């Protein structure tokens with residue numbers, strides 16, 4: 529009844545020479561095998577990593593979120609959390625006296641900005657001094673049944689609150705431990721039940737590189753088209769073998785991002801409607817023509833999301849299968865490749881080369897069958913050259929530059945007038961009064 533979803537992404541890297549230089553010579557060494565299985569959780573309530581904060585160390589679980597850029601920890605009690613980071617008990621905690629408010633799609637929190645020492649028991653060796661937002665109050669942020677007390681925003685400084693001067697956690701790790709500016713994420717809840725009662729499932733956050741044992745085949749890379757969220761460019765969407773055939777800008781309206789902190793695959797309203805229609809339609813059509821693509825080497829690859837990834841079984845507290853959840857929803861603020869999709873893949877956040885990699889995760893297997901697929905290269909001849917909606921921002925830039933040009937022209941006219949007026953006056957008086965050498969030289 530349900531069909532696979534195929535998401536086509538632009539293939540390649542957004543290499544810039546300055547990045548290649550900063551990419552050289554990382555000194556920190558990380559034994560990636562020590563990091564395997566350092567996550568717990570599921571797509572419904574998020575994946576978290578254990579951290580030790582302050583002196584003496586207080587242990588808390590921190591949600592891994594690639595869709596925000598603040599490191600924030602509960603610093604006061606809340607009905608849905610078991611414990612919190614007590615800043616008063618840490619001799620190394622320093623408050624900056626600034627307050628910060630962060631809003632997510634669901635929920636928000638308010639806190640105080642501070643600095644403290646942090647180490648990650650199953651992370652790179654070493655202690656880092658990092659910015660911490662100590663959460664003092666929140667709404668809809670901590671949820672029933674969660675087993676984490678804070679959030680690790682792994683996106684870029686642009687998204688940091690209150691402003692980009694608050695260096696995000698991973699930027700600090702790369703700087704202070706000298707590890708490569710890359711992390712990779714494997715979340716292992718694919719095809720399993722999204723219920724409160726099941727055991728937390730595992731996963732891995734590999735800081736500093738890629739662990740080969742976590743994936744099969746090759747890693748396919750797509751450019752990060754802008755460094756704020758992990759924004760990518762979706763070229764095409766197919767349901768089964770049917771191309772949705774929308775203007776590809778629709779898929780990226782107003783952005784397409786990869787976000788481990790979002791549970792579902794979220795699609796812009798128009799795209800969502802088209803997907804639902806396609807699923808309905810194709811449950812009546814039997815035969816699909818394959819061999820649609822010609823295999824010429826050009827700029828795309830596709831990730832395939834099997835129904836097992838986006839139709840999730842939900843079991844009751846007593847373990848009986850209750851119903852299924854449709855893991856796709858409509859969105860008013862862009863396409864989001866959330867945790868249910870990421871669970872099918874080993875996703876590489878290669879910040880050094882400004883690209884995101886997708887490979888077949890070795891834990892996205894059910895009954896010996898892979899739940900996902902990554903394939904390429906394909907030509908996307910039927911797709912426009914630019915699908916991202918950066919156009920809008922660029923047009924704003926054009927307006928700004930035209931305005932600047934107008935101001936320049938105005939200044940030029942004034943200068944010319946200044947040139948001409950004294951000249952006229954001289955004609956009458958017969959003497960040079962202007963002191964500007966530029967003007968004098970012009971007259972000679």
Ligand SMILES: *[C@@H]1O[C@H](CO)[C@@H](O)[C@H](O)[C@H]1NC(C)=O
Pocket residue numbers: 557558559560562563651652653
């Ligand atoms: C940390 O250092 C120890 C001792 O040198 C080493 O055995 C271990 O693999 C290191 N861990 C990581 C994650 O690099």
